[in-house]
Amino acid sequence: MMIELKNLTKIYELNTNDKVIALKDISLSINEGEIVVLKGSSGSGKSTILSLIAALSKPTSGEVIVDAKQISKLPDSFASVYRRDNIGFVFQKYNLLTNLSVEDNILLPLIPLNPSQLEVDAKIDEVMKKFEIIHKKDTLVRNLSGGEQQRVAIARANVNDPKIIIADEPTANLDEKLSLNFIEILRELKSLNKTIIIATHDPLFFGLDFIDREIQIDNGKIA
Amino acid sequence: MLTPEVLTIFILNSIFGFFSLIAFVLSVKIYLDWDLSSTSPRQYKLEKQSYLAATIIKYIFIIKVPLFLFFIFTLDKISNVLIGAMCGAGVVDATEYGTYLFILKIINLYLFAYWLMLHSVDVKDEKQPYTKVKFGFFIVVFFLFFSELILEGIMFSSIDIDKMVSCCGNIYSSSADSYISEIFSVDTSTLLVLFYGNFMFLVAAYFFKNRYLFAILNLVFIIISIIALIVFFGTYIYEIPTHHCPFCYLQEDYYYVGYLIYTFLFIGTFYGLVVGFMQKRENYNISLLFNTLFVMLLSLYPIVFYIRNGVWL
Amino acid sequence: MSSKINIYLIKYAINSILRQKYKTFFIVTIFTFLVFLLTSIFFITNSIRYELDSTVDALPQIIVQKIKAGRHYDIDVDKVDEILELSGVSDAVARVWGYYYFENAGVNFSVVGIDKYENQYKNSLQSIVNKFDFEESSDEPFMVVGQGVKEVMNSSYFKEYFNFIKPDGTLKKVNIRGVFDSDTQLESNDMIVMSNETIREIFDIDETKATDIVVKVANPQEVSMVASKIKLMLPDSRIITTQDLKISYQNIFDYKSGVFLALFIVSLFTFFIIIYDKSSGLSSEEKREIGILKAIGWRVDDVLKEKFYESFIISFFSYMLGSTLTFAYVYIFQAPVLREIFVGYSQLKTTFELPFIFDLQTLFLVFFISVPVYVAATIIPSWKVATLEADEVIR
Numbered sequence: 064m065m066i067e068l069k070n071l072t073k074i075y076e077l078n079t080n081d082k083v084i085a086l087k088d089i090s091l092s093i094n095e096g097e098i099v100v101l102k103g104s105s106g107s108g109k110s111t112i113l114s115l116i117a118a119l120s121k122p123t124s125g126e127v128i129v130d131a132k133q134i135s136k137l138p139d140s141f142a143s144v145y146r147r148d149n150i151g152f153v154f155q156k157y158n159l160l161t162n163l164s165v166e167d168n169i170l171l172p173l174i175p176l177n178p179s180q181l182e183v184d185a186k187i188d189e190v191m192k193k194f195e196i197i198h199k200k201d202t203l204v205r206n207l208s209g210g211e212q213q214r215v216a217i218a219r220a221n222v223n224d225p226k227i228i229i230a231d232e233p234t235a236n237l238d239e240k241l242s243l244n245f246i247e248i249l250r251e252l253k254s255l256n257k258t259i260i261i262a263t264h265d266p267l268f269f270g271l272d273f274i275d276r277e278i279q280i281d282n283g284k285i286a
Numbered sequence: 287m288l289t290p291e292v293l294t295i296f297i298l299n300s301i302f303g304f305f306s307l308i309a310f311v312l313s314v315k316i317y318l319d320w321d322l323s324s325t326s327p328r329q330y331k332l333e334k335q336s337y338l339a340a341t342i343i344k345y346i347f348i349i350k351v352p353l354f355l356f357f358i359f360t361l362d363k364i365s366n367v368l369i370g371a372m373c374g375a376g377v378v379d380a381t382e383y384g385t386y387l388f389i390l391k392i393i394n395l396y397l398f399a400y401w402l403m404l405h406s407v408d409v410k411d412e413k414q415p416y417t418k419v420k421f422g423f424f425i426v427v428f429f430l431f432f433s434e435l436i437l438e439g440i441m442f443s444s445i446d447i448d449k450m451v452s453c454c455g456n457i458y459s460s461s462a463d464s465y466i467s468e469i470f471s472v473d474t475s476t477l478l479v480l481f482y483g484n485f486m487f488l489v490a491a492y493f494f495k496n497r498y499l500f501a502i503l504n505l506v507f508i509i510i511s512i513i514a515l516i517v518f519f520g521t522y523i524y525e526i527p528t529h530h531c532p533f534c535y536l537q538e539d540y541y542y543v544g545y546l547i548y549t550f551l552f553i554g555t556f557y558g559l560v561v562g563f564m565q566k567r568e569n570y571n572i573s574l575l576f577n578t579l580f581v582m583l584l585s586l587y588p589i590v591f592y593i594r595n596g597v598w599l
Numbered sequence: 600m601s602s603k604i605n606i607y608l609i610k611y612a613i614n615s616i617l618r619q620k621y622k623t624f625f626i627v628t629i630f631t632f633l634v635f636l637l638t639s640i641f642f643i644t645n646s647i648r649y650e651l652d653s654t655v656d657a658l659p660q661i662i663v664q665k666i667k668a669g670r671h672y673d674i675d676v677d678k679v680d681e682i683l684e685l686s687g688v689s690d691a692v693a694r695v696w697g698y699y700y701f702e703n704a705g706v707n708f709s710v711v712g713i714d715k716y717e718n719q720y721k722n723s724l725q726s727i728v729n730k731f732d733f734e735e736s737s738d739e740p741f742m743v744v745g746q747g748v749k750e751v752m753n754s755s756y757f758k759e760y761f762n763f764i765k766p767d768g769t770l771k772k773v774n775i776r777g778v779f780d781s782d783t784q785l786e787s788n789d790m791i792v793m794s795n796e797t798i799r800e801i802f803d804i805d806e807t808k809a810t811d812i813v814v815k816v817a818n819p820q821e822v823s824m825v826a827s828k829i830k831l832m833l834p835d836s837r838i839i840t841t842q843d844l845k846i847s848y849q850n851i852f853d854y855k856s857g858v859f860l861a862l863f864i865v866s867l868f869t870f871f872i873i874i875y876d877k878s879s880g881l882s883s884e885e886k887r888e889i890g891i892l893k894a895i896g897w898r899v900d901d902v903l904k905e906k907f908y909e910s911f912i913i914s915f916f917s918y919m920l921g922s923t924l925t926f927a928y929v930y931i932f933q934a935p936v937l938r939e940i941f942v943g944y945s946q947l948k949t950t951f952e953l954p955f956i957f958d959l960q961t962l963f964l965v966f967f968i969s970v971p972v973y974v975a976a977t978i979i980p981s982w983k984v985a986t987l988e989a990d991e992v993i994r
Contacts, residue, residue, distance in 0.1 A: 076327065114990050117894075119894060119989050119990045120988065120990040121325060121330070122325065123325060124325065136322070136323065136325065137412060138322065138333065138412065138414055139333065139898060139899050140409065140898040140899065140900060141412050143893065143896050143897060143898040143899075143901075144896070144898065146894075146895075146896050147895070147896025147897075148896075152894060152895065154894070158887075158890075158891045158894065159891075160888060160891065162618055163614070167614075170607070171891075171892065171895055171897075172895045172896050173607070174605070174607045174608055174611060174897075174901070175605075175608070175896065175897055175898065175901040177605040177607070177608070178607075183607070219895065223896075288853070288857055289853045289857070290641070290853065290857060290860050290964060291960075291964055293857060293860050293861075293864075294964055294967050294968050297864060297867075297968060297972070298967060298971060298972075301971070301972065301975045305975065305978065334899075334986040337899050337900075337903065337982060337985070337986060338978075338979070338982045338986075341903055341978060341981075341982060342978060345974070345975070345978060349971045352967075353967065356963060356964075356967060359960055359963070363960070366849070367846055367849055367850070409900075447846075447850075
């Protein structure tokens with residue numbers, strides 16, 4: 064999966080006088096199967112890059128091309144479908160529905176597809192087993208530990224078998240042991256030839272052997 | 287004439303009026319400014335608003351269809367209070383607006399259904415090529431729809447209980463002094479030839495997949511079918527040679543077969559007309575299927591009558 | 600046009616409804632109550648109208664009254680012969696009847712006179728004539744009364760007989776020979792039946808006069824024609840046909856239902872505003888939830904569909920609940936409190952049973968007034984939520 068960012072600029076208009084320039088004319092290419100780490104302090108724009116690749120927002124100018132397809136200007140329904148089919152997003156705050164069970168949370172991305180019962184069960188079970196939370200499938204998410212919640216978030220991100228995994232500050236709320244755990248999961252995902260992009264300022268990620276590239280982002284530009 | 291049923295219709299019409307007005311304003315904005323390739327905040331806002339307009343139009347259509355049936359029920363019920371009327375036909379005839387309202391309602395059903403079809407095709411395509419067109423189309427539809435709402439209000443308000451109305455027996459006969467009597471001047475065999483002939487041409491157009499011909503033939507088919515139904519087939523449903531009313535077989539006595547007949551005709555001709563704009567295999571198929579069902583259902587009555595009685599009416 | 604129904608989406612919608620317990624409970628309660636109120640009113644009027652229609656059907660087809668100075672006057676008995684000569688008329692009978700005001704109890708009795716030799720115009724009267732032998736002579740005048748009348752007279756200590764006060768102030772003692780039941784309770788409860796001679800004495804009506812004339816027509820289709828003939832023949836008369844009565848009943852009921860409907864609309868409108876307000880005031884929790892869904896791939900259309908399912912389920916559920924409660928309230932508990940509004944004319948008329956009528960049209964009516972209105976109220980709020988930028992919400 065070739066991801067290409069071409070001259071991307073993103074300006075947030077909070078109100079008519081207040082503007083935040085998150086990205087300034089950024090260009091970047093990521094190859095299929097690569098693991099890329101975006102380094103930078105908060106506010107540097109790395110989260111914005113992730114959000115643009117996931118078609119969660121649209122650029123003010125420039126293009127985002129994924130797998131030879133221009134996704135930056137897709138109408139909402141197509142952007143959502145693209146995201147659903149190709150992107151597994153692990154958010155910083157996990158963004159799980161805490162009043163639902165583990166199984167129900169993982170089910171969420173599948174609902175709009177209107178799948179058959181069999182397909183659903185198969186996919187969910189597979190991903191719950193893989194990330195080792197199947198034993199808690201009926202537990203409400205709010206009753207899980209931090210590490211367990213993270214595994215649910217990762218499982219949900221993988222349930223549609225996406226080609227691209229995006230993680231925004233994945234270890235921000237974890238202790239070292241769980242962080243290392245997460246890194247192991249990443250290693251495994253890489254072996255499945257997934258393209259992985261991580262935005263983080265956690266030093267644990269720097270200098271790892273299986274990371275292909277580290278890109279520094281400062282003030283909306285590549286350093 | 288303010289029965290609870292009429293009041294219900296008024297309430298829903300007010301809601302429709304209010305929301306369709308919103309959809310209208312949005313349609314104008316979209317028609318003027320839509321540009322999918324633009325990344326301005328204005329365009330993004332329009333994209334969001336297009337969802338609202340589409341949702342409103344869908345809502346109106348979903349409610350409109352059963353409401354139309356309810357409308358017919360209401361006409362039937364009012365006919366009990368109006369002297370002289372024995373079915374909805376008398377009520378429609380009670381005011382000068384009735385017939386126009388009815389025709390307008392049916393036209394609007396076709397138009398709304400078409401809009402929905404256009405919308406679903408538009409949304410499936412990344413480029414959303416029909417967005418401007420469909421909202422421009424809605425601008426036209428809006429005026430017709432709003433007129434229908436107003437006309438309905440006027441019609442129901444002006445029904446006068448004390449005035450005698452004609453029964454359908456009078457309205458749908460050759461002695462009526464409206465244009466309806468004209469249709470009875472056509473010779474029955476000519477009419478049947480036209481009817482079945484039209485259908486045959488339809489089938490032929492289907493096999494040759496000539497879209498414009500198919501669409502036009504469907505349009506003509508609507509008119510010829512209704513005339514044939516009133517003049518000829520209706521009498522076999524009632525088994526009375528002088529009973530021509532197109533409303534009475536919507537009643538219980540005839541197993542509500544009227545609803546089936548009109549539904550078949552509507553779906554068949556609707557998809558037939560759509561083919562003129564969007565040539566797709568399934569539109570052809572649905573159209574042909576329902577038109578065929580329609581013709582078969584209609585033909586069944588005279589045939590069964592002949593088998594049972596050995597003579598024609 | 601979508602293909603299959605998405606069960607998962609429906610389940611999610613139900614789950615979402617259940618997760619917002621308080622808000623849902625509040626809405627369902629109010630909505631159910633409104634539906635209940637409206638449906639009850641319709642059911643009650645339908646049943647009463649059915650009763651009334653049955654009563655009207657039992658009446659003679661044409662009633663001829665004399666009108667003088669715009670008011671009802673006693674009609675000449677010899678007009679009966681004139682009417683009998685009209686073609687299509689199968690029978691004509693002069694009736695003597697009136698209302699007697701019993702001051703002690705403050706109630707009106709309907710007093711009906713019958714002539715034992717003539718054909719009775721109502722089957723119930725015929726059976727009374729048969730059952731209570733009216734052969735007895737006039738020095739012991741007697742009457743047969745309805746249940747309600749008996750009770751009122753009892754409570755004023757008139758057990759075996761009753762003293763009517765004649766117009767000239769003297770008393771007329773009439774024995775109570777028995778109590779009858781009739782086809783429908785609505786109209787017989789306050790009735791007294793006695794011989795024509797007795798009633799003429801009590802009300803001081805001359806032999807040559809009668810209160811009105813009832814006419815039976817052989818062919819029901821010809822009723823209006825005969826009515827107009829009579830009108831031509833007797834220009835100072837008012838002709839009332841059963842058709843007229845039925846129409847005027849329907850109009851009265853439509854009017855009364857209409858009044859309540861108007862009230863209902865006001866409450867519905869208020870409800871509409873409340874719903875709109877509640878749906879619009881999006882909790883940050885709800886916004887976050889939708890943001891998450893969109894971030895993981897839900898389209899605006901998916902969110903809209905889910906919201907639609909939510910509002911439809913809530914309103915439809917309330918509708919079903921309200922209607923079911925109404926069935927129980929009106930037909931099992933006989934609608935205490937509400938029926939008074941429609942029935943209460945005189946104290947004697949209240950003890951009858953509302954017949955069970957399953958009116959599909961009313962159920963559709965209430966459905967159209969409730970469910971689409973509720974869903975309409977949620978269109979704009981749902982849209983606002985569905986078009987939230989996922990990006991902004993989940994940061």
